[in-house]
Amino acid sequence: GQNIDQPTEMTATEGAIVQINCTYQTSGFNGLFWYQQHAGEAPTFLSYNVLDGLEEKGRFSSFLSRSKGYSYLLLKELQMKDSASYLCAPRGSNMLTFGGGTRLMVKP
Amino acid sequence: EAQVTQNPRYLITVTGKKLTVTCSQNMNHEYMSWYRQDPGLGLRQIYYSMNVEVTDKGDVPEGYKVSRKEKRNFPLILESPSPNQTSLYFCASSPMGGWVQPQHFGDGTRLSIL
Numbered sequence: 001g002q003n004i005d006q007p008t009e010m011t012a013t014e015g016a017i018v019q020i021n022c023t024y025q026t027s028g029f030n031g032l033f034w035y036q037q038h039a040g041e042a043p044t045f046l047s048y049n050v051l052d053g054l055e056e057k058g059r060f061s062s063f064l065s066r067s068k069g070y071s072y073l074l075l076k077e078l079q080m081k082d083s084a085s086y087l088c089a090p091r092g093s094n095m096l097t098f099g100g101g102t103r104l105m106v107k108p
Numbered sequence: 109e110a111q112v113t114q115n116p117r118y119l120i121t122v123t124g125k126k127l128t129v130t131c132s133q134n135m136n137h138e139y140m141s142w143y144r145q146d147p148g149l150g151l152r153q154i155y156y157s158m159n160v161e162v163t164d165k166g167d168v169p170e171g172y173k174v175s176r177k178e179k180r181n182f183p184l185i186l187e188s189p190s191p192n193q194t195s196l197y198f199c200a201s202s203p204m205g206g207w208v209q210p211q212h213f214g215d216g217t218r219l220s221i222l
Contacts, residue, residue: 033210042198043151045210087151095166096211098143100150 004099006088011105012078020073020102022088033089033096034062034073043087046073078106110135114199114214121189122222129184129217131199139202140182141166141211142174144195151198157182189221 003025012018024032031050035043049055049064049071061074073086085101112133121127133140141156143166153166157176171193173185182201186193196218200211 035210040216042213042215044213048210095153095156096141097153097167098151100148 004088004090004097006086006099006102008100009103009105011107012075014078014080014106014108016078017074017076018078018104020075020086020088020104022071022073022099024069024071024088024090024099026069026090026092026097028093029066030091030093032062032064032071032091034060034071035087035089035098036084037087037101038084046086075104080106080108082106110212112199112201112212112214114197114217116217117215118218120220120222123190124188127186127189127219129186129197129199129219131182131184131214132180133182133199133201133212134180135201135203135212136179137201137203137212138179139204139211140176141200142172142182142184143198143200144168144193145198145216146195154184154197186219189219191221194219194221 006022033048034046036046037043047062054063059076064071083106085103087101088099089096115130138159142154143151145151152168154172155174157163163174198216199214202209202211
């Protein structure tokens with residue numbers, strides 16, 4: 001089975017940097033996805049990590065440590081449109097399991 | 109346009125009245141999946157399908173059925189809906205088992221069972 005832990009809510013200021021952490025315990029780990037979900041909308045893919053280290057993609061970066069069962073999503077130069085939920089999803093043998101999501105509120 | 113299409117988008121119905129939520133993708137994806145999303149519980153997988161005629165249970169399959177007779181379609185069937193199945197449902201697809209390819213999600217179906 002899988003156990004995923006991420007903060008329920010976070011608040012940050014426009015223009016700032018925020019780090020959203022995710023810890024997980026999973027059998028047959030095969031990588032980890034981050035998805036963004038605006039309220040009432042479908043999740044959309046942000047990043048995928050399979051090896052340890054940092055993957056950078058524009059304002060968003062994602063880090064993975066397989067030995068620690070830990071990942072984080074880093075959002076730089078926050079914009080109001082970044083207000084959304086961010087879902088951590090480690091991939092197991094046959095399934096992708098989503099965490100409860102972190103609701104990020106960006107304030108002016 | 110590449111997309112996953114779910115119908116209906118919204119449905120209010122009563123306990124025990126069989127219903128089907130359709131899901132269709134036009135990307136020739138092998139893998140399709142159904143999730144439900146409830147406040148505080150996140151996305152939970154109901155069923156998934158690795159390919160035509162191959163389906164497997166996810167985390168919360170009770171009360172649901174699926175079929176995969178064609179590659180593009182993956183309907184979700186509630187034979188006897190109950191109020192605890194009131195939820196937001198998402199269908200998703202990806203090229204290969206959701207392994208290294210991200211899943212594409214439909215816009216969601218909000219079901220209310222009275």
